[in-house]
Amino acid sequence: MKKHRVPFACRNEVAIDVGTAFIRLATAKFGVVVIPTMSMSEPPLQHGVVANSQKLTEIVRPFLNRAKKLGLLSPRVIVGSPTDASEEERETLMAALFAADAASVEIISEPFAAAIGIGMDFCNPYTQLIVDVGDGVTDCAVIRGNEILDTHASRVGCGTLRESIKDCFLRCWGLSLLSSETERIIASAGVAQNKLTDNKIQVGTGNNKDASPIPIIIRQASIHAMIEPAILKIIDTVTNLLRKVPPAFGCEIIESGIILTGGGALLPGLRERLAERTSIRVTIPEKPLDAVIGGLGDMLVHT
Known part of the structure; x- marks a missing residue:
């Protein structure tokens, strides 16, 4: 987790899930606002990281301005980021949010935020595995207690499936x-x-x-046939992490199961494919799309 704080007394707070397909913002006063971005001519994010910082700033600034307390104090921001994001990618994200008038920015790994958002029991003595399949990133984390033991991410997601189909239709039929x-x-x-x-x-x-x-x-x-290569990459992201897990923790994951969140959780058949490949039970929370923003919002309340 990376923190950059500016001293402040009493400020409004904003949680931001900067996804590839949607940007979700949450405040106690306005609730959750969802902004579709995948149809924009210049999307602010690609594969879970900032591709156009100016565009991200333009999208976020109006909401941060609304969140100012009495129009004077800029809000504190807590934002999710892929576990494999480089230092440069994180700095770019922070710079875009500071340019949007954030008073402080705290970056949280998205799988950990998702775990909080689904109400994961951090008192559970067993090691748990959460898999967040977004539009541009598949991000996995092994969690024990309230600590991340290991992570693995790949820049592949639901958007990769769409692009595979679109590319094939264009290449094969010119459509x-x-x-x-x-x-x-x-x-x-x-x-x-x-x-x-x-x-x-x-x-x-x-x-x-x-x-x-x-x-x-x-x-x-x-x-x-068009989407199978991307599906295999998503599944391989999970199995590659499982191979790194010590045997004792692996046995605990078998007992506790895999939790699947993000838009990929809604792909018909992905849960079954993942369970078949890993021989581990896979569960999907009630609102998998809201896991990350829900967890970030909960962290605002308790930090």
């Missing part, structure tokens, strides 16, 4: 897909190998010249 259409395709096809059928999926596309709709039919197995 473009909207992100919303690729999401619908993935939801229809799922990712569970043991549920492969000969189902056919209708896809609405537009050609690159006039974007007129061109409905086509494609087999479910073809969609699976």
